[in-house]
Amino acid sequence: MALIVQKYGGTSVGNIERIRNVARRVGKTSGAGNQVVVVLSAMSGETNKLVGLTQEAAEFPLGREYDVVISTGEQVTVGLLAIILNEMGYRAKSFLGHQVPIVTDSQFGSARIESIGTDKMAEELKKGSIVVVAGFQGMDGQGNITTLGRGGSDTTAVALAAALKADLCEIYTDVEGVYTTDPNICSDARKLKKVSYDEMLEMASLGAKVLQTRSVEFAKKYEIPVMVRSSFTDAEGTLVCKEDSEMEKVVVSGITYNKSEAKISVLRVPDRPGIAAKLFRPLTEDGINVDMIVQNISHDAHTDLTFTVSNSDYKKALKLIKEKTAAEIGAEEVVGDPNIAKVSIVGAGMRSHAGIASQMFEVLAKEGINIQMISTSEIKISCVIDVKYTELAVRVLHESFGLGNNEVVEEKE
Amino acid sequence: MALIVQKYGGTSVGNIERIRNVARRVGKTSGAGNQVVVVLSAMSGETNKLVGLTQEAAEFPLGREYDVVISTGEQVTVGLLAIILNEMGYRAKSFLGHQVPIVTDSQFGSARIESIGTDKMAEELKKGSIVVVAGFQGMDGQGNITTLGRGGSDTTAVALAAALKADLCEIYTDVEGVYTTDPNICSDARKLKKVSYDEMLEMASLGAKVLQTRSVEFAKKYEIPVMVRSSFTDAEGTLVCKEDSEMEKVVVSGITYNKSEAKISVLRVPDRPGIAAKLFRPLTEDGINVDMIVQNISHDAHTDLTFTVSNSDYKKALKLIKEKTAAEIGAEEVVGDPNIAKVSIVGAGMRSHAGIASQMFEVLAKEGINIQMISTSEIKISCVIDVKYTELAVRVLHESFGLGNNEVVEEKE
Numbered sequence: 001m002a003l004i005v006q007k008y009g010g011t012s013v014g015n016i017e018r019i020r021n022v023a024r025r026v027g028k029t030s031g032a033g034n035q036v037v038v039v040l041s042a043m044s045g046e047t048n049k050l051v052g053l054t055q056e057a058a059e060f061p062l063g064r065e066y067d068v069v070i071s072t073g074e075q076v077t078v079g080l081l082a083i084i085l086n087e088m089g090y091r092a093k094s095f096l097g098h099q100v101p102i103v104t105d106s107q108f109g110s111a112r113i114e115s116i117g118t119d120k121m122a123e124e125l126k127k128g129s130i131v132v133v134a135g136f137q138g139m140d141g142q143g144n145i146t147t148l149g150r151g152g153s154d155t156t157a158v159a160l161a162a163a164l165k166a167d168l169c170e171i172y173t174d175v176e177g178v179y180t181t182d183p184n185i186c187s188d189a190r191k192l193k194k195v196s197y198d199e200m201l202e203m204a205s206l207g208a209k210v211l212q213t214r215s216v217e218f219a220k221k222y223e224i225p226v227m228v229r230s231s232f233t234d235a236e237g238t239l240v241c242k243e244d245s246e247m248e249k250v251v252v253s254g255i256t257y258n259k260s261e262a263k264i265s266v267l268r269v270p271d272r273p274g275i276a277a278k279l280f281r282p283l284t285e286d287g288i289n290v291d292m293i294v295q296n297i298s299h300d301a302h303t304d305l306t307f308t309v310s311n312s313d314y315k316k317a318l319k320l321i322k323e324k325t326a327a328e329i330g331a332e333e334v335v336g337d338p339n340i341a342k343v344s345i346v347g348a349g350m351r352s353h354a355g356i357a358s359q360m361f362e363v364l365a366k367e368g369i370n371i372q373m374i375s376t377s378e379i380k381i382s383c384v385i386d387v388k389y390t391e392l393a394v395r396v397l398h399e400s401f402g403l404g405n406n407e408v409v410e411e412k413e
Numbered sequence: 414m415a416l417i418v419q420k421y422g423g424t425s426v427g428n429i430e431r432i433r434n435v436a437r438r439v440g441k442t443s444g445a446g447n448q449v450v451v452v453l454s455a456m457s458g459e460t461n462k463l464v465g466l467t468q469e470a471a472e473f474p475l476g477r478e479y480d481v482v483i484s485t486g487e488q489v490t491v492g493l494l495a496i497i498l499n500e501m502g503y504r505a506k507s508f509l510g511h512q513v514p515i516v517t518d519s520q521f522g523s524a525r526i527e528s529i530g531t532d533k534m535a536e537e538l539k540k541g542s543i544v545v546v547a548g549f550q551g552m553d554g555q556g557n558i559t560t561l562g563r564g565g566s567d568t569t570a571v572a573l574a575a576a577l578k579a580d581l582c583e584i585y586t587d588v589e590g591v592y593t594t595d596p597n598i599c600s601d602a603r604k605l606k607k608v609s610y611d612e613m614l615e616m617a618s619l620g621a622k623v624l625q626t627r628s629v630e631f632a633k634k635y636e637i638p639v640m641v642r643s644s645f646t647d648a649e650g651t652l653v654c655k656e657d658s659e660m661e662k663v664v665v666s667g668i669t670y671n672k673s674e675a676k677i678s679v680l681r682v683p684d685r686p687g688i689a690a691k692l693f694r695p696l697t698e699d700g701i702n703v704d705m706i707v708q709n710i711s712h713d714a715h716t717d718l719t720f721t722v723s724n725s726d727y728k729k730a731l732k733l734i735k736e737k738t739a740a741e742i743g744a745e746e747v748v749g750d751p752n753i754a755k756v757s758i759v760g761a762g763m764r765s766h767a768g769i770a771s772q773m774f775e776v777l778a779k780e781g782i783n784i785q786m787i788s789t790s791e792i793k794i795s796c797v798i799d800v801k802y803t804e805l806a807v808r809v810l811h812e813s814f815g816l817g818n819n820e821v822v823e824e825k826e
């Protein structure tokens with residue numbers, strides 16, 4: 001008997017018929033003698049609808065109340081799945097974030113999990129019940145409802161798997177696994193059988209929408225094997241796990257892109273110690289995550305700083321910098337550009353292979369694509385480019401690093 | 414400085430523009446130096462949509478999970494109102510049932526309030542905050558989410574007013590007050606300035622949709638004056654309060670009707686002691702409320718029992734009686750009829766006036782309307798008739814008891 005955590009995303013629970021389909025899968029796993037904890041997202045489109053309401057209500061909705069509104073989507077789906085499972089003859093009980101409890105900090109809209117109480121879930125599992133937990137939500141120390149940020153249900157699933165010492169965490173989504181790149185852009189994109197936590201981490205943070213970054217961090221930290229698979233087929237998925245020697249042979253595992261960031265440049269800042277801190281501290285305090293940061297060498301004791309934030313934070317960040325921070329640090333001008341994309345190559349094998357970066361830059365140059373920012377890690381290289389070149393860049397990089405080829409046949413899809 | 418509880422119904426919070434309108438009213442009351450507690454329903458249509466989802470999920474959705482789903486509507490509106498109030502510069506904080514806490518019993522779908530914790534609300538009011546509470550929902554002793562049944566937000570409002578010892582409870586709705594009958598049926602229906610708790614209680618329980626019965630019971634018990642008024646106009650509403658001498662002069666205050674009940678007859682039951690208990694106990698245990706009950710004298714030691722339940726419980730009740738209870742009590746046949754209506758006349762003055770019942774029966778007979786069941790209380794007489802005669806019956810009764818007349822002018826509407 002194994003303890004399995006299964007997470008189903010928004011499209012997998014998009015309507016009652018699909019939730020019934022989820023119930024059948026869950027029932028099958030339970031019927032095979034496993035203990036099952038299910039984590040659900042909101043019905044697809046529902047969270048967007050709720051976010052839309054809050055934005056119609058106010059330009060900058062108060063975080064605490066924003067979370068009260070947008071956490072309702074998951075509450076609906078867990079109740080519905082529990083209803084269906086009970087109707088099918090299983091014992092099943094839904095748990096909201098505050099009922100588990102999943103205790104988080106008080107950073108509304110992007111709270112982090114601090115602890116998970118497992119007693120009540122364990123008690124239900126012991127009784128033979130299927131435990132159905134609302135993803136994406138928690139409760140802070142004062143009893144306020146919090147949410148974990150977009151894709152937070154993945155994090156809920158992996159965190160529950162870690163807390164319950166589960167044998168496996170399955171993430172059911174609308175794709176069959178992790179691909180070498182977006183199949184909508186490259187028709188010959190290939191499904192990966194295995195990918196390391198680190199590679200997945202880079203892919204997730206770079207915009208491959210399969211798994212939320214923090215869920216992979218959790219999985220890595222607690223060494224939870226995570227299987228990403230489709231809720232609509234029985235195809236084997238992609239296993240996200242510890243790096244092994246086989247993986248190291250592959251130089252580049254995948255090409256990812258992210259169109260949901262925007263760029264802000266703070267120009268001609270007097271180059272004094274502490275400038276960067278003064279610039280980024282207020283953003284952090286407002287809960288705005290900064291992704292890439294580039295500062296080049298200075299001229300005439302002045303420097304330019306450029307960074308990217310997510311599109312949803314762009315207006316707020318730009319307003320803050322323009323109206324407040326710019327004057328404090330003596331910047332002459334602040335310019336923003338939301339029309340950018342980040343294209344990246346990721347691979348554990350990069351550590352031991354030279355020339356990968358040059359190859360990437362040459363491929364882009366050959367197509368006349370200008371690189372606006374560059375950032376690198378041990379196993380990835382990212383370039384910010386004009387958003388209109390995104391698909392072109394992904395295609396030429398995918399081909400140049402030999403990711404498409406004939407292995408498609410081998411995967412029998 | 415007064416403490417005022419204001420409740421806004423579904424149509425009053427039907428979209429963001431209307432919630433903004435509610436925020437302005439709330440702000441005005443707060444700005445005038447009052448402490449304000451606001452109770453909200455779900456957006457109009459939202460609860461029906463959620464109920465529809467649960468019914469699509471299962472024929473008999475499990476009560477605990479049903480409540481998890483349908484309590485989300487109010488969670489959305491309280492978050493949105495708090496967002497708007499904060500944007501307008503007020504301090505405002507939303508509270509869900511479990512956050513107040515509003516503790517109820519565990520009768521899912523129609524839970525009763527057992528206690529209300531006022532500490533957290535009092536603390537916020539003291540800080541100058543507007544407290545925004547989700548109507549209709551509570552939490553039982555085990556931390557499960559419960560709901561109070563249709564119209565439960567009225568009960569939440571009056572119960573909060575009682576617990577907080579409020580000076581006034583205002584129920585904002587889409588009508589301007591309590592009328593002598595449904596203005597959609599009688600164009601000369603008149604708005605009442607005042608109505609006693611008892612009259613309102615009969616009207617509410619008989620289907621006048623202005624206030625939920627239990628909310629009036631609460632108001633009567635704790636002597637909370639309740640003002641029913643429109644959120645769309647500034648017209649004065651109807652005050653529900655203690656009976657006074659002026660009220661007693663009016664023989665019949667209003668004509669009400671209810672189309673949302675169904676009739677079930679259990680035929681030729683051996684007439685033994687305990688039969689009624691055996692018949693109704695299982696219904697109660699399943700949370701089905703029985704309204705009217707009629708048992709006539711028996712023939713050949715057999716009797717017929719007829720009762721009404723709400724339409725939403727009809728299928729469930731009929732199934733239970735047919736498949737289980739009928740055999741146990743030896744009934745020969747069970748027949749049901751959902752096509753009925755209950756038409757009633759209500760008035761505190763009935764206590765001291767004779768002949769009111771006769772007048773009612775005569776008026777109906779004159780129109781050829783057959784009376785299927787009769788039930789009376791001190792201040793009301795109800796008749797069950799074929800649903801198709803509802804409007805006709807209401808109109809002729811309204812006219813016969815002189816409710817329309819020229820007072821319409823006096824009310825200046």
